Amino acid sequence: MNAILLLPALVLAQTQTQTADPALSLKYINPLKDFIQISDKAYALLPPTLVSDGRPSEIHFSSNGQAITFLRHPNRPAFDQNMMVTNPNALDSQSLCECSLADQKVKDLLTIDGRTTVIEQIEWLHESDAFLVVTRNTPPQAKEPTYSVYRLSGLSDPQELYANSIHPISVEASPSKPLAIAITSATDSTGKVHQQGAVIENDGTELVPITNDPRGLPIFDGDGNVAYFEGLVDAQTKKRKLVLHPIDLKTGEPQFDKLSANQVLGVGVSYEQLPAKTWQSLNSISPLPRFKASIRSQWLRGAVKSDYPVALIAADSEDSTFSPAMNAVAYVTQGTLFVREMLPVDLTVMKAMMDVARKEEAMSQAKQVGVACMMYAADYDGQMPPLKEFATQIDPYVKNPDLVNGFTYTNTLSSIPQADAATTIVGFVQTGTGKAVVYGDGHVAWMP
Amino acid sequence: MNAILLLPALVLAQTQTTNSLHTALTFLKVSRDFVQLKDNVYALLPPVLVSEGAVSQMQWSSDGATLAFVKCTNPPRFDDNLVVENLAAVQNLSLCEWSFADPHVRELFAINGRTTAVDGMAWLPGSDVLLVNTQAERPDTKSPSGTIYRFRPLGDPQELVSNSESLGAVEVSPSQNLAIVFGLNSEGTQTLSLIEEDGTKLVPVEPLEKGQFSEFDKGGWPCVVSVLRDPLTGKRQKIISQRIDLQTGVFKVSPSTLFKGVEEPDPGLTLSESSTTPTNESVKAPSVRTQWVNGTQKSQFPAALVSMDTEGATISSKGNAVAYSSQGCVFVRRIVKLDPVLCKALVEEYLREDAVNKAKQVALAALMYSDDYDDNLPNSREFASALLPYIKNGDLLSGFTFSYTGNPNLTSVENPATTVLGFVQTSFGRAVSYVDGHVKWIPNP
Numbered sequence: 001m002n003a004i005l006l007l008p009a010l011v012l013a014q015t016q017t018q019t020a021d022p023a024l025s026l027k028y029i030n031p032l033k034d035f036i037q038i039s040d041k042a043y044a045l046l047p048p049t050l051v052s053d054g055r056p057s058e059i060h061f062s063s064n065g066q067a068i069t070f071l072r073h074p075n076r077p078a079f080d081q082n083m084m085v086t087n088p089n090a091l092d093s094q095s096l097c098e099c100s101l102a103d104q105k106v107k108d109l110l111t112i113d114g115r116t117t118v119i120e121q122i123e124w125l126h127e128s129d130a131f132l133v134v135t136r137n138t139p140p141q142a143k144e145p146t147y148s149v150y151r152l153s154g155l156s157d158p159q160e161l162y163a164n165s166i167h168p169i170s171v172e173a174s175p176s177k178p179l180a181i182a183i184t185s186a187t188d189s190t191g192k193v194h195q196q197g198a199v200i201e202n203d204g205t206e207l208v209p210i211t212n213d214p215r216g217l218p219i220f221d222g223d224g225n226v227a228y229f230e231g232l233v234d235a236q237t238k239k240r241k242l243v244l245h246p247i248d249l250k251t252g253e254p255q256f257d258k259l260s261a262n263q264v265l266g267v268g269v270s271y272e273q274l275p276a277k278t279w280q281s282l283n284s285i286s287p288l289p290r291f292k293a294s295i296r297s298q299w300l301r302g303a304v305k306s307d308y309p310v311a312l313i314a315a316d317s318e319d320s321t322f323s324p325a326m327n328a329v330a331y332v333t334q335g336t337l338f339v340r341e342m343l344p345v346d347l348t349v350m351k352a353m354m355d356v357a358r359k360e361e362a363m364s365q366a367k368q369v370g371v372a373c374m375m376y377a378a379d380y381d382g383q384m385p386p387l388k389e390f391a392t393q394i395d396p397y398v399k400n401p402d403l404v405n406g407f408t409y410t411n412t413l414s415s416i417p418q419a420d421a422a423t424t425i426v427g428f429v430q431t432g433t434g435k436a437v438v439y440g441d442g443h444v445a446w447m448p
Numbered sequence: 449m450n451a452i453l454l455l456p457a458l459v460l461a462q463t464q465t466t467n468s469l470h471t472a473l474t475f476l477k478v479s480r481d482f483v484q485l486k487d488n489v490y491a492l493l494p495p496v497l498v499s500e501g502a503v504s505q506m507q508w509s510s511d512g513a514t515l516a517f518v519k520c521t522n523p524p525r526f527d528d529n530l531v532v533e534n535l536a537a538v539q540n541l542s543l544c545e546w547s548f549a550d551p552h553v554r555e556l557f558a559i560n561g562r563t564t565a566v567d568g569m570a571w572l573p574g575s576d577v578l579l580v581n582t583q584a585e586r587p588d589t590k591s592p593s594g595t596i597y598r599f600r601p602l603g604d605p606q607e608l609v610s611n612s613e614s615l616g617a618v619e620v621s622p623s624q625n626l627a628i629v630f631g632l633n634s635e636g637t638q639t640l641s642l643i644e645e646d647g648t649k650l651v652p653v654e655p656l657e658k659g660q661f662s663e664f665d666k667g668g669w670p671c672v673v674s675v676l677r678d679p680l681t682g683k684r685q686k687i688i689s690q691r692i693d694l695q696t697g698v699f700k701v702s703p704s705t706l707f708k709g710v711e712e713p714d715p716g717l718t719l720s721e722s723s724t725t726p727t728n729e730s731v732k733a734p735s736v737r738t739q740w741v742n743g744t745q746k747s748q749f750p751a752a753l754v755s756m757d758t759e760g761a762t763i764s765s766k767g768n769a770v771a772y773s774s775q776g777c778v779f780v781r782r783i784v785k786l787d788p789v790l791c792k793a794l795v796e797e798y799l800r801e802d803a804v805n806k807a808k809q810v811a812l813a814a815l816m817y818s819d820d821y822d823d824n825l826p827n828s829r830e831f832a833s834a835l836l837p838y839i840k841n842g843d844l845l846s847g848f849t850f851s852y853t854g855n856p857n858l859t860s861v862e863n864p865a866t867t868v869l870g871f872v873q874t875s876f877g878r879a880v881s882y883v884d885g886h887v888k889w890i891p892n893p
Contacts, residue, residue, distance in 0.1 A: 024532050028502060028524045028776065033734040033757075044530055047776045049523065050500055077475055082790045083491055085471040281727040287720055287740045287751045293480035295756060297726035299733075314775070315726040315736050315756035334495045334755075334779070349529050400737075402723040 023356070031357040035350050036311035038275050038302040038326075042350035045300070045311050045329065048338035051099050052106050056337040057319070062124045062131070065325030067100045069122055069131060070337060074108070096122075096133065098152075101328060101339060109152055116140070120147070123171050126224070128178040128202045129154050132171045137164070149182060151200065161200060161207055167193075171200070175266050176224030178202035183218070199226050199249060210252040218247065218254075222264035228254035229265075276302045278313065278320045278329065298331050308350070313340065355433050359446060362429040366436035366444045369407045372397035373426055374442040382415045384426070406430075416440035469797055478798035482786075483752035485717055485743035489791045492741065492752050492770065495779040498546045499553050502538070503778040504760075505566055506771045510573040512764030514547040515771050517778055518559070518566050541566070543580065545601075548769070548782065556599060567594065570620040572627060572643075573668070573765075576601050579608075579627055579643065581618050586611065596629065598643070608643060608650055618643075623668030626694070642670060642694060653697040662692070672699050717767040717783065718742050719754070726756060739772055741783070748795075754781065796876055803847075803872040803879035804887055810848045811869055811881035813838035823858040825869075825883075847872050858883065 034045040054072035061068050075090035085091070096110040096119065110133070112119065121134040130153035138145040146164040149171060162169055167185035174180060179201045186196040197218035198207040210218050213228070221227040227244040234241055244260040247253070279299050284292040298313040298320035313320050313331050320331035323342075330339045375397045376385050385393040390409040395401055409427040416424050424440035434448040476482075481492045501519040508515055522537035532538060539561035545554045557580075559566065564584040571578050578599040586593045594615030597605040609615055609629065616630035616638075627643045629650060640653035640662055656662070656672065665671045670692045677683070690699035720742050725735045739754040739761040754761055754772055761772035771780045786794070816838045818825055826834035831850040839845060850870040854861065861867050864884035871878045877891035 022529075022531050024535065024538075025524075025526065025530050028532065029526075029530060030734075033736070044526070046526060047502075047524065048500075050497060050777065053497060077471075077494070079472075079475075079493065079784075081784070082787045083472050083476065083493075083784060083794075084468045084790075085475065088468060088471045091471065283727060285722075285724045285726070285738060285753075285756070287722050287738075287742065288745065293753045295480075295726065295753075297756075299727065310733060312726070312734060312736070312757070315724075315738075316753075333774075336495075336497055338775075338777075343526055343528070343530065345528060345530050353530060400721045400723065 022353070026353070026357060026360065029353070031350070031353040032361070033312045035308055035345075035354065036276065036300055036302060037306040037308040037347065037350070039304050039306070040347065042308070042345050042347045043311075043326075043342045044345050044350070045313065046341045046343055048314075048331075048340045049104060051104070051330070051337040051339050052097060053336045055335040056097075056332055058119055058122055059319065059321045059330050059332070059337065060122045060124060060131070061321065061323040061325070061328070061330065062129070063126045063324055065323030065327040066102065067098060067129065068330055068339065069096065069098050069109075069124075071096055071112070071119060072337070074111075096152075101341070107155070110150070110158060120169075121171060123173045123180060125173050125178045125180055125200075125202050126176055130178075130202060132161070132173070132180060132182075132200065133158075134169055134171060136168075147184075172220070174220050174224040174226070179226065181218050181220070181226060182207065186212075199247070199252065201249070208249060208252045210247060211254060213254055213256075215256070216254075219244070220266035221260045222262035222266050223260075224266050225260065225262075227260045228256075230256070274322065274324060274326065275304070276300055276322065276326070278322045280317075280320070300329060314338070358431045359433060359436070362431045362436040363444055363446060365403050365407065366427075366429045366438045368398060368403055369394070369429075370426065370438040370442045370444055373438070377415070384411055384413060384415060385409070386414075387412055411440075469793060473794065473797060473801075476794070478795055480753040482749040482791075482795075483717065483741050483743040484747040484749040489749060489786045489788070490717065490741075490743070490752070490767075490783050491786050492754065493782040493784060495755070495781045496551065498551075498771070498778045498780055499544065500777045502776045503773045505569055506760070506762045506773065506778060507569045507571060507578075508762060508764035508769060508771065509571040509576065509578075510765050512766045512768040513549065514545060514571075514576070515769075515778075515780060516543065516545050516556075516569055516571070516578055517771075518543055518569075519553075519778075520561075521555075521558075536562075543569075545578075546780075548780075557597070557605060568618055570618060570627065572620060572625045573623055575625045577625070579618055579620070580605075581609075581615065584611075586613070589613075596643075614639070619664075621664045621668040621670065624664075626670070628662055628664075628670055640670075640692075642692065642697065644694060651694065651697045653692055654699065665691070670694075717763060719761055719763050719770070720751070721761075724756060739770075741770060755779070799874045800877065800879070800889060803874050803877075804889055806844050806847060807870075807872045807879035807881040807887045808885075809839060809844055810835065810872075811885045811887060814869060814881075815885050818858050825852065825856045825858060827856070828853065849873065852883065 028047050029044055036043050052072050054074060056070040056072045059070045071094050073091055074095050078086045080086045092114040094112045094114045095108045097106050097108055099106045116137060116139055118136045120136050122131060124131040130151055133150045135148045136145045146166055147169045148164055149162040149169055150158040151161055152158045165184060169182055169184040171180050171182045182198045182200060184196055185193050187193050194212055196212055197210040200207060216228055216230040219227055219229045221244045226247050228247055230243045232241055232243055244263050246255050246258050246260050279301055280296050282296050284294055286292045295316050296318055297315045298317040300311045300313055302309050313329050314333050317331045317333040320329060322329050328339050328341045372394050376394060391404045407427055407429050411426045421440035426438045426440055428435040428437045434446055437445050437447055475494050476491055483490050499519050501523060503517050503519045506515060506517045518541050520538045521540045521542050522534060524538045525533045527533050541559040541561040542555045543557035545556055564582050567581045567583045569580045580597045582595050583592050591613055593611040593613050595611055596609040598608050599605050614632040618627055618629050620627045629641045631639045633639045638656060641650040660672050660674045662670055663673050672690045692699055720740045722738050723735045724738045725733050727733045736757040738756045739758050740751045741754055742751045754770055755774050757774055759773045761770060763770045769780055769782050771778060813835045817835055828850050832845045848870055852869045861883050865882055867883040869881045869883050871880045879887055879889055881887050
């Protein structure tokens with residue numbers, strides 16, 4: 001039913017010109033919670049958009065922050081009258097999903113039986129729409145688990161790079177090139193187990209096994225290329241040093257006669273190096289002195305000290321992650337995955353919005369305490385609350401007792417004469433830029 | 449693309465059975481989702497997302513099955529200065545309805561947010577009729593004018609009052625299917641009219657005298673009340689009550705239902721709000737608003753946490769559902785009464801897991817301590833302070849009783865798997881940690 005024509009207001013020509021109203025933004029952004037300063041730049045965490053329900057876990061952003069992968073339960077729990085879950089089997093099935101931030105559509109890529117299969121690792125290739133998934137399978141009749149590696153890219157079918165290997169596999173993506181190394185073990189002809197590396201290229205659907213050499217292991221150099229490292233002892237200083245050799249990506253042969261152009265070790269996509277990171281705080285909150293609930297909150301914190309070092313991603317959230325491209329954060333709250341985009345803004349804009357928000361907060365607080373005073377006076381035949389016991393006397397009249405904190409009650413008159421009500425000051429709320437003053441008739445004015 | 453066939457694990461027959469009690473506990477947290485009212489314990493079920501888009505004006509129908517609310521139809525977009533770019537789009541509001549039976553958002557009514565504001569919404573008790581009053585600016589006089597709409601499911605909205613300059617609030621009876629509309633006439637005195645459930649018209653009420661106002665009586669019927677001062681005590685009293693005739697709008701004295709003040713209803717589950725700073729670290733952290741459902745103050749579960757960081761919440765009049773908005777999204781949680789037997793089982797399961805977990809962590813800390821101190825256990829008197837550096841959360845030590853009195857050197861313990869280190873006691877059993885680090889649950893005999 002669309003009743004759009006019935007409302008007279010809509011019949012009005014929509015000709016009014018719209019001037020951008022900064023105050024409207026305050027409706028969507030809470031400057032006191034949603035801003036963070038990272039070195040000399042401010043970021044705003046924009047309102048969240050829903051990505052998926054179904055208790056998502058294993059959340060990973062792609063390296064450009066434009067896509068996100070996660071695991072979810074495709075089926076909702078159903079409860080019977082006694083709060084028992086009636087479909088426990090349905091909850092065991094999980095699906096691996098991808099969502100692009102641009103179109104906000106969740107695609108189910110892979111269905112997983114949670115009772116036998118565990119996703120060990122999800123790793124995005126750098127600047128690529130492909131990612132690698134390591135799974136561990138333990139069928140009920142099997143004693144030992146087997147490991148598989150899949151490469152998933154967009155809507156094409158998943159490619160099995162390793163199938164049911166009995167050796168554990170770990171993959172590591174290059175920090176700056178669209179390729180990855182897989183490290184596993186292999187049993188040679190003599191029955192000895194040794195470590196075995198392989199290179200996975202972005203467009204490659206095959207593995208290039210790296211020829212094993214007892215001298216070292218495959219690793220990334222500072223340029224993000226695959227290299228082979230060798231530990232040498234310097235003949236003169238007797239100190240150990242690392243030497244990186246290039247690897248021929250066609251044959252997988254380490255070239256021990258050459259040296260890599262960059263001799264610094266490259267680290268994988270390291271969240272430690274980003275200018276900000278997420279952290280969680282566990283805290284007890286309580287509405288009553290005897291009662292406590294334990295809650296996890298997710299925060300974003302800049303690595304460098306600043307005036308506004310933290311922003312609240314979500315109170316009451318079990319998990320959060322941060323895009324390496326610094327364009328978004330993702331968090332799970334009460335079983336639902338949300339993404340908040342980050343928008344870089346000017347520091348002065350941030351500070352101006354914070355001042356406006358503090359003023360609005362003070363005005364609203366003053367207004368509510370003012371109304372409470374009027375209600376008190378109405379119940380006590382015009383008597384104002386006494387200065388001494390203001391907080392306890394006014395408590396039954398305010399919805400949230402915390403509102404009284406920060407309010408300075410200055411009224412000393414027992415009752416305010418009708419004639420002077422609009423000019424008599426009852427009290428005020430102070431902020432950095434001014435104060436919100438409550439008058440005897442309940443109205444509130446801003447004094448810069 | 450469905451890659452279901454690629455994974456061998458799915459080919460397995462789904463024959464395993466799952467412990468249902470345990471599954472229930474993964475969705476319910478006894479420590480925060482339970483609330484006790486008198487002798488009953490209620491659980492708040494996991495939240496269901498209803499809608500995104502800066503939701504306001506949430507109203508439960510009286511049976512707590514349907515939620516009405518107003519939302520922005522388009523999410524805001526921001527420019528570099530954080531000013532909303534798509535102002536016209538975010539001001540297109542929509543009146544929506546959602547119900548547990550059919551969990552989809554149904555848009556009932558489009559509202560132009562630039563000219564029209566939704567002043568109030570209310571469901572008539574025990575019916576599916578929703579009353580909405582809006583305030584708009586008249587195009588000719590620029591003065592505000594109010595309109596009242598009456599919605600029935602799947603029917604077109606009816607305008608009960610349209611573009612009235614003197615429209616005030618609409619108040620719904622607590623138990624009868626009717627409402628009072630307050631207004632002002634040209635002389636500035638209050639006027640009243642009635643809306644009945646099946647009525648599509650207003651019934652004007654005869655003018656009130658000075659000092660009179662209208663209220664609903666105990667039975668939920670509209671009546672006229674005067675406040676008079678008792679000449680002897682000087683106290684104010686509501687003393688006269690006259691029921692308003694629903695057909696004609698005239699007052700009629702009805703002594704049998706003489707109004708003697710509003711009887712306080714049984715205290716049901718109520719909502720409360722607190723401000724919380726959700727961290728204990730010393731950073732400049734903002735505070736958020738937290739909503740609770742309160743039951744009986746002095747009970748095992750005096751309050752349940754609805755949500756932190758909310759903009760508002762509303763509980764249905766029957767207390768069977770709560771809706772809240774957080775970061776612009778609206779969620780609902782059903783509230784169910786728990787079977788006492790099941791509730792006891794869930795609480796015991798929770799306390800048992802909690803105690804076993806605690807005992808495990810303390811035992812592990814004791815082993816870590818002994819690793820650092822040449823296989824020696826701490827002295828039982830300094831036990832708590834000695835283990836503090838080895839434990840993540842110091843509270844864990846408070847409920848643990850260290851009972852080991854033997855030789856502090858672990859290498860001298862002959863049978864570490866049967867030697868008790870200490871225990872966590874609960875009302876129906878204890879979680880016992882052994883010197884080798886394992887933990888066993890021993891129920892009360």
